[in-house]
Amino acid sequence: MKSEQDSIINYDLVYAHIVASIVLLAVVFLAGMLYSLQFLHLYPFPGIEFLSPGRVRTVHTNGAVYGFIVNGFTAALYWALPRLTGQRVMNEKYLGWFMFIALQGAVAATAIGILAGDSQAIPWGETPWYVDPFIVVWLLLALVQFTTPIYKLANKEPLYAANWYMIAGLVWIPMVYIMGNYVPVFFVPGIAGAAITGTWIHDAVGLYVTPIGWGLCYYFIPVILKKPVWSHALSLLGFWGLAFFYPLQGVHHYLWSPIPMYAQYAAVLSTIVLELAVVSVIVNFMMTLKGRAEALKESIPLRWIYVGIINYAITCFQCAIQVLLTTQKVIHYTDWVVGHAHLIMYGTFGFWIMGFISYLWPKVNHSETYSKALDEWAFWLLLLGMELMWVDLLAGGLIQGFTWWSLSPWMDSIRYSFPFWIGRTASGTLMSIGLCFYIYNFYKTGRKKTVSLIHAHEVGAGGGVR
Amino acid sequence: MNKRDKIIFYVVVFFILIPGAISFLIKIGSYFMVEVEEGMSGFALPFFNYLFVALGFVALFVWAYLEGHFRDIERPAIEMLEREQRYEEEFLKGGV
Known part of the structure; x- marks a missing residue:
């Protein structure tokens, strides 16, 4: 007989999205490593247009979002939302599997389109125009699929912070996507279009990745620590702060541009103040850890999540500084920005997803992690590689910025950057080794399930429902 | 709310939410004005959608x-934790 949770959670969907997320993360790493070799004059496919470094780089950035992050979040939502609400998502059997296949199809079409040269000229919105409508439909389906259980719960009892955050992420993103991917390309050219692409880059992070990520943290952290969040009131204040004050933040991506200066000043001011709202969320999670910090030694999923939170705090503090017009004079267009982007997208959201998957994978397999030692190696190598890459790119970015500012010959900045580009490839190699450990452990944990299920069947034990 | 929660609540409201609201209103006002500038009228579309x-x-x-x-x-x-605990007990009974 199926238990209550077996009837509301579709384990196969969680399983499938996790596998897709990890496979695509490997592809993203590969593309990133290939691109970094271009800077060292070691690119292995010179002269092949389909695999030209610029296109491979775009596969790296788009794959990270649509492939790794969206799949990772979707897997976690299929697990967490039914448990948070006691309700099923709208429809797993047809809608859930259709969405799974559609997402992988959209990711594949995006990668092929980009490699074929069909990118849109929008930073981080390079998805070919013919894929965009499918992504919008997918996001609308996700909205219906995942808000259904929240809606059912909201009519019975007050909502928990995680649910509020998930509502925000699911509601905002279809509109943000349409605005960012269609309006600048087809309707609003020029500087106004540039301002809109700025809002897209930032709102995609702030109005989808951040609320879904925080929402899932509000589920996983109390569950792993087995204690409630320090202050639910504070978590709600953080949520409403994000819901009301985050939108239209990204104009600060185009400082010193022809956008009127008073609008740039307003973007800078609101960005700095928004960081205060972020602090309230970070304080809440850190205080939740109070008295249970030793859990970080034992629980690797928890460690991934908290390291991600620390990286989030660092990037937000960095953000408040780098939106200043004075700072922008130096760092704009440099590798500093690349370092910042890596720390937020992988060092924060990527680490959270690694934590969610580390927690969920043994559960969906009704198994235990294959090797704790491999897990430890993966964690430390990925963490060390990530932080080294961040420092390396920040330092390289400063050197580049000051070299340009001093009006030195362009080639000087290339020459000075070279050691930092070696550093980037070296730290990326460390991360790739860590990822190999992670994937091997992941694979063996999945295999362990197969063996344990066969054993359970042979001895007539009744476990292992998937 | 106990005393601690009240203090946190008011600190967050006065030092975070109210400054956040003020800066957001300044931003919205600026973006509203920006639409009358040359070449910026297209910004009205996402602005009003948001x-x-x-x-x-x-x-x-x-x-x-x-x-x-x-x-x-x-x-x-x-x-939320009580519900989770119930599910976890069921999960463990399921034969891990």
């Missing part, structure tokens, strides 16, 4: 308030 969705969140906030979602404000955090 405001429209934000109004939805205002409505959601009012609905949640009237439905009593913020009355016993710490309760959902406890209920």
Whole structure:
């Protein structure tokens, strides 16, 4: 007989999205490593247009979002939302599997389109125009699929912070996507279009990745620590702060541009103040850890999540500084920005997803992690590689910025950057080794399930429902 | 709310939410004005779309308030854990 949770959670969907997320993360790493070799004059496919470094780089950035992050979040939502609400998502059997296949199809079409040269000229919105409508439909389906259980719960009892955050992420993103991917390309050219692409880059992070990520943290952290969040009131204040004050933040991506200066000043001011709202969320999670910090030694999923939170705090503090017009004079267009982007997208959201998957994978397999030692190696190598890459790119970015500012010959900045580009490839190699450990452990944990299920069947034990 | 929660609440309201609201209003005002500048009229489209969705969140906030979602404000955090504990016990009984 199926238990209550077996009837509301579709384990196969969680399983499938996790596998897709990890496979695509490997592809993203590969593309990133290939691109970094271009800077060292070691690119292995010179002269092949389909695999030209610029296109491979775009596969790296788009794959990270649509492939790794969206799949990772979707897997976690299929697990967490039914448990948070006691309700099923709208429809797993047809809608859930259709969405799974559609997402992988959209990711594949995006990668092929980009490699074929069909990118849109929008930073981080390079998805070919013919894929965009499918992504919008997918996001609308996700909205219906995942808000259904929240809606059912909201009519019975007050909502928990995680649910509020998930509502925000699911509601905002279809509109943000349409605005960012269609309006600048087809309707609003020029500087106004540039301002809109700025809002897209930032709102995609702030109005989808951040609320879904925080929402899932509000589920996983109390569950792993087995204690409630320090202050639910504070978590709600953080949520409403994000819901009301985050939108239209990204104009600060185009400082010193022809956008009127008073609008740039307003973007800078609101960005700095928004960081205060972020602090309230970070304080809440850190205080939740109070008295249970030793859990970080034992629980690797928890460690991934908290390291991600620390990286989030660092990037937000960095953000408040780098939106200043004075700072922008130096760092704009440099590798500093690349370092910042890596720390937020992988060092924060990527680490959270690694934590969610580390927690969920043994559960969906009704198994235990294959090797704790491999897990430890993966964690430390990925963490060390990530932080080294961040420092390396920040330092390289400063050197580049000051070299340009001093009006030195362009080639000087290339020459000075070279050691930092070696550093980037070296730290990326460390991360790739860590990822190999992670994937091997992941694979063996999945295999362990197969063996344990066969054993359970042979001895007539009744476990292992998937 | 106990004394500690009240202090946190008011600190966050006065030092974070109110400055956040003021800076957001300055930003919205600036973006509204920017649309009359040469070449910037197209910015009106996303601007008003964002405001429209934000109004939805205002409505959601009012609905949640009237439905009593913020009355016993710490309760959902406890209920969530109780529900999770029930599921986890079932999960372990399922034969891991």
